[in-house]
Amino acid sequence: MEEDTPANPVPDTGNADLSISSSxxxxxxxxxxRLLAGESYAYFSPCPPLLLPARDCSDPNTDYLILGIDEAGRGPVLGPMVYSAFYLPHDLHRSLLSKEYSFDDSKVLTATVRANLMRTLCTTGSKLHDSCGWATKVLSARDISSGMMRPVASVGGVYNLNAQAMDATIELIRGVVEERKMNVREVYIDTVGNPVSYQKKLEMVFPSLRITVAKKADSIYPCVSAASVAAKVTRDVALDVCYEAFKEAAGDTAGEGWGSGYPSDSKCVGWLRGNMDPVFGWGNECRFSWGTAKEMLELKGGERVDWPADDSDTQLMDFLLSSSDTFKGGDQELSEWFGKKTAEVL
Incomplete structure (x- = not known):
């Protein structure tokens, strides 16, 4: 479980050495x-002051909480995918989020509006900070790819994006409801897949919660809209952090940036082509399991590596145990290098 990080109007995130815009x-x-190391991680905000002490879940008359979940960055070839949870008292759901702060689907809000909402959420003393809690699960590009590119026969088999998304959702709900003992009774989740099957799976994991999974939930339920803003801001800043680290290392050869990170973005594709190592491809910022990256490596890569067979150790042992008279010509030198069987020396 990740440790709660104290809220702060201007949090110290350890990025002071990065030349990200001061705005x-x-x-x-x-x-x-963790971002630069290619690690996935979770963050949970401290319990909102207005929810302390934790409310008694056994009292049916106690005001309960609702929780929304949404994601950002499912489709890009660069950067992490971020899932976010946002929870607050149900009686403040629409009055606070819709009317007072005008939360909406993050895609229809400008970057400035999203950043200001996030800043307010993290500012001690604001109504958002004092009555709302939130959490994020950052799934790194490296971990997304390693799961999707597992051999089918390996332990667990392929770990596809839908399964990773489901696990992130479950982790966030458990972190809020079970580990932090928040009195959540209703959960609203945005989905890009089949909402019926998704909802049934979650209801089996959390039978005591009233769960609603719906397409476009981020434009219907304000708590999902707020979750989408937290996810989008975290995703965008994470991408900036990764690019600034690349630019610092590349110096004058950094170019003009990598754009949004989406395969449909010509700036992103141009960056991938111009910064591809012929053997290793790219760094932890790239999802190697995406078609854009795989095709580029196959078509443009200048080197091809032929890895030894899995049974190479067995072949070497057979060689060491074989009689030296089996090997003639140039192979004799290799045989002598490995040594001879004890019986021959005697």
Missing amino acids: TFLPPSIDKW
């Missing part, structure tokens, strides 16, 4: 070192 708000959900 960019760095939320506490950004962990520079």
Whole structure:
């Protein structure tokens, strides 16, 4: 379980050495070192002051909480995918989020509006900070790819994006409801897949919760809209952090940036082509399991590596145990290098 990070109007996220624009708000959900190392991680905000002490879940008359979940960055070839949970008292759901702060689907809000909402959420004393809690799960590009590119016969088999998304959702709900003992009774989740099957799976895991999974939930339920903003801001800043680290290392050869990170973005594709190592491809910022990256490596890669067979150790042992008179000519030198059987020396 990740440790709660104290809320702070201007949180210290360990990114002071990065030359990100001073106008960019760095939320506490950004962990520079884990991002650059290609690690996935979770962040949970401290319990909102108005929800302390934790409410008694056994009392049916106690005001309960609702929780929304949404993601950002499912489709890009660069950067992490971020899932976010956002929870608050149900009686404040629409009055606070819709009317007072005008939360909406993050895609229809400008970057400035999203950043300002996130800043307010993280500012001690604001109504958002004092009555709302939130969490994020950052799934790194490296971990997404390693799961999707597992051999079918390996332990667990292929770990596809839908399975990774489901596990991230479950982790966030458990972290809020079970580990932090928040009195959540209703959960609303945005989905890009089949909402019926998705909802049934979650209801089996959390039978005591009233779960609603719906397409376009981020434009229907304000708590999902707020979750989408937290996810989008975290995703965008994470991408900036990764690019600034690349630019610092590349110096004058950094180019003009990598754009949004989506395969449909010509700037992103141009960056991939111009910064591809012929053997290793790219760094932890790239999802190697995406078609854009795989095709580029296959078509443009200048080197091809033929790895030894899995049974190479067995072949070497057979060689060591074989009689030296089996090997003639040039192979004799190799045989002598490995040594001879004890019986021959005697």
